[in-house]
Amino acid sequence: MSLHPKIEAVTERIRQRSAPSRAAYLAGIDEAVRNGPNRTPLSCANLAHVFAACGEHDKARLRGGATPNLGIITAYNDMLSAHQPYEHYPERIRALARELGATAQVAGGVPAMCDGVTQGRGGMELSLFSRDVIAQATAIGLSHDAFDAALYLGICDKIVPGLLIGALAFGHLPALFVPAGPMPPGIPNKKKAEVRERYAAGEATREELLEVESQSYHSAGTCTFYGTANSNQVLLEAMGVQLPGSSFINPGTPLRKALDDEAVRRVLQMTALGDDYRPLGRLIDERAIVNAIVALMATGGSTNHTIHWIAVARAAGVVLTWDDMDQISQVVPLLARVYPNGEADVNRFQAAGGVPFVFRELLDAGLMHDLTTVVPEGMRAFTREPRLEDGQLASVPSATVSADESVVRTVAAPFEAQGGLRLLRGNIGRGLIKLSAVKPEHRYVEAQAVVVDAPQKLNKLHAAGVLPRDFVAVVTYQGPQANGMPELHSLAPLLGMLQNQGRKVALVTDGRLSGASGKIPAAIHVTPEAARGGPIGKVRDGDIVRLDSEAGVLEVLVDADEWNAREVAANTTRPAHDLGRNLFAFNRANVGPADQGAVSISCGPPAHDGSAWDYDAEYELGGEAGAALAPHAEKDN
Known part of the structure; x- marks a missing residue:
């Protein structure tokens, strides 16, 4: 072939x-x-x-x-x-x-x-x-x-x-x-996730949660x-x-x-x-x-x-x-x-x-x-x-027929015609979303922003009962330069529980989710990060954020003049130095952006400076190969 x-x-x-x-x-x-x-x-x-x-x-x-x-x-x-x-x-x-x-x-x-x-x-x-x-x-x-x-x-x-x-x-x-x-195999992962969400809702005890976790990781x-x-x-x-x-x-x-x-x-x-x-x-x-x-x-x-x-x-x-x-x-x-x-x-x-x-x-x-x-x-x-x-x-x-079509399928009959990830672009920056784990009805969210600069603060807002019914959680200062880009998987049970209630929720962050991320529409790895002056730091509580993962759009619906006049909000979460975090100050100071690998050491050639590649040159490939990419040249620029 x-x-x-x-x-x-x-x-x-x-x-x-x-x-x-x-x-x-x-x-x-x-x-x-x-x-x-x-x-x-x-x-x-x-x-x-x-x-x-x-x-x-x-x-x-x-x-x-x-x-x-x-x-x-x-x-x-x-x-x-x-x-x-x-x-x-x-x-x-x-x-x-x-x-x-x-x-x-x-x-x-x-x-x-x-x-x-x-x-x-x-x-x-x-x-x-x-x-x-x-x-x-x-x-x-x-x-x-x-x-x-x-x-x-x-x-x-x-x-x-x-x-x-x-x-x-x-x-x-x-x-x-x-x-x-x-x-x-241990306990089904879906059952584990369900108990996590019930625990986040106060409907399961810690003992019940620990038991199900122990049956999963066994x-x-x-x-x-x-x-x-x-x-x-x-x-x-x-x-x-x-x-x-x-x-x-x-x-x-x-x-x-x-x-x-x-x-x-x-x-x-x-x-x-x-x-x-x-x-x-x-x-x-x-x-x-x-x-x-x-x-x-x-x-x-x-x-x-x-x-x-x-x-x-x-x-x-x-x-x-x-x-x-x-x-x-x-x-x-x-x-x-x-x-x-x-x-x-x-x-x-x-x-x-x-x-x-x-x-x-x-x-x-x-x-x-x-x-x-x-x-x-x-x-x-x-x-x-x-x-x-x-x-x-x-x-x-290998077999030519799947032994379980709910798990593996052929190219002729795939689960979806496109792959698991999508690049997002807009006035908030560039980010990525894992489409394969999000049901189609959750792939478009337009709702007011709730802005925090630490994931724990979102949990506190929920505990206080002040979160809007529908919202986009914008979690800033989670990028590599800010604090080493920790995974924010701890937010998944809370957001998953709220989505189960029929609420429209999404996550936008310059941080990461874990490899187990899924279910919730999440625009992650947003770059430039807030610590580098990225526009994600200009989003304010109540702004309307649009996340259209099918179309690859991530934007805040704010008048352009007002948006351009805004300053990036300061990080209000004081950096910690315990658990060895002080030893990685050099890495945080010298790490590159997420879209260049978030590298804090020298490992090969320098990447681009964060601006768009010169696609006018790159698409001059000629023949069938060049024609295949030509329709995408405008949006990549």
């Missing part, structure tokens, strides 16, 4: 825009490649430190000989249920590497905070910046320059993007990402809703840097172990010491980035990736924009409904056909690029389901 002209045009636009930075990045990879093991240039003292703590067998191999040394970057900790299974992975990896004639060492550990624990708490203000810390910690681990390939053990929200950014800084090394899988493994963590896994497969079909195999199963072992075998086959060298930085190009965004839209994935994958792309020398994402979303159909976009969890998604089914549909429709991946078969390998046959890892083609 030939590539869809719109996907081809967006890819070409990204390629042309990124040409100088991508070329510089690839030149750096080429310069880093060496003949012989990567530890070869180390001095005797350097090398002695490398193997000082190793056993005699590994020490002998590391002293000499062209055997690969595998670096392990692990995000293991006991606080994240998704990462707890990684506790014993290093010893298993080392043992298998020895059997295969190689060595393996833990190169370093990276921090991995649990957003589920910090939701609505001060620690959430460290969450976004933890991605950049993880990238730096990854680089520190690999800076010993003694590794020929790397395995990355990480799953959750900021961890995978941080690992990717760090890994791409060492893009000359082959790499594989190794998931640990989701926890088995064992080791990734949380079962389709949030940022599980979206990460789908995007990694879409870029071809994780083993096919490996995302949603439960921890502790024989198939999980077989896939983990295969990751070790495969990454050792890809080093520069053999004849199948596949450096990560060559695999992740503009086509791989487009594939990731296509998969995000087709599955209704996390809004967090509209920030993270811009940063990941930059780390590979690729310049991605929200406009690119919006263009992709308009042509990619929604093929999956997984909570919060539906009632199914990721285990049911997997049983219905999962990633292999969705990817086959997208490839057959010309909506994904076929790529060079970590496996020789390319992207078509990702349309096959892993199996164990006589104890050996095998695969079978």
Whole structure:
């Protein structure tokens, strides 16, 4: 199947825009490649430190000989249920590497905070910046320059993007990402949400709420809703840097172990010491980035990736924009409904056909690029389901018919003709909305603004009984520069409860929602943020705000002269310095805007300055590809 002209045009636009930075990045990879093991240039003292703590067998191999040394970057900790299974992975990896004639060492550990624990708490203000810390910690681990390939053990929200950014800084090394899988099904996510809303209404006790939460988050493994963590896994497969079909195999199963072992075998086959060298930085190009965004839209994935994958792309020398994402979303159909976009969890998604089914549909429709991946078969390998046959890892083609059409559908009969996200524009700024989780009757809201500069203040207004029947909650000073852009998921139960009462409600903020965001129409990541003087800070109580998510409009209905004369309101919430927030003052002061990845470190080429791209130049692509984008040129300007 030939590539869809719109996907081809967006890819070409990204390629042309990124040409100088991508070329510089690839030149750096080429310069880093060496003949012989990567530890070869180390001095005797350097090398002695490398193997000082190793056993005699590994020490002998590391002293000499062209055997690969595998670096392990692990995000293991006991606080994240998704990462707890990684506790014993290093010893298993080392043992298998020895059997295969190689060595393996833990190169370093990276921090991995649990957003589920910090939701609505001060620690959430460290969450976004933890991605950049993880990238730096990854680089520190690999800076010993003694590794020929790397395995990355990480799953959750900021961890995978941080690992990717760090890994791409060492893009000359082959790499594989190794998931640990989701926890088995617990209480249905819909029931959990219902109890949360009843608790917000004062109709459920804390004991009842804790019980239902405990039945939802009940064992080791990734949380079962389709949030940022599980979206990460789908995007990694879409870029071809994780083993096919490996995302949603439960921890502790024989198939999980077989896939983990295969990751070790495969990454050792890809080093520069053999004849199948596949450096990560060559695999992740503009086509791989487009594939990731296509998969995000087709599955209704996390809004967090509209920030993270811009940063990941930059780390590979690729310049991605929200406009690119919006263009992709308009042509990619929604093929999956997984909570919060539906009632199914990721285990049911997997049983219905999962990633292999969705990817086959997208490839057959010309909506994904076929790529060079970590496996020789390319992207078509990702349309096959892993199996164990006589104890050996095998695969079978994905089914051509969905096992559950309430969860997964074909391109010919999608849930919606367009993807999960929409770019919003207007006099308040630019933002994004997750359409796939919002019912059509809630996608247009025009109501008076209730303006607060901290989410807790909205809850207090509700408790005081002073909220209007219909309103748009405008929550300002929640952007990256203001306070690190914490997720505002704690507002979801309140707003969901009010919407259930038949009231028209919406959220407009320069902050984030979690990967579990849904149900409530929410214009998020609004940029420029209030802390940068963005117009969202000029909205006042009682202003009429229009959120038309179908048309992509976000505006306040105020006379233009009055609007232009207004000043941005001051932030009345005093910044806090506990829970380590004082240590991130540098990040807040130096972070870029949300639409450029909210990056507080240097990770690739500089992005644009926040103004519109020169589409007059970009749309002069010619042929079918140029024609596909031409109708959108005016609105993008």
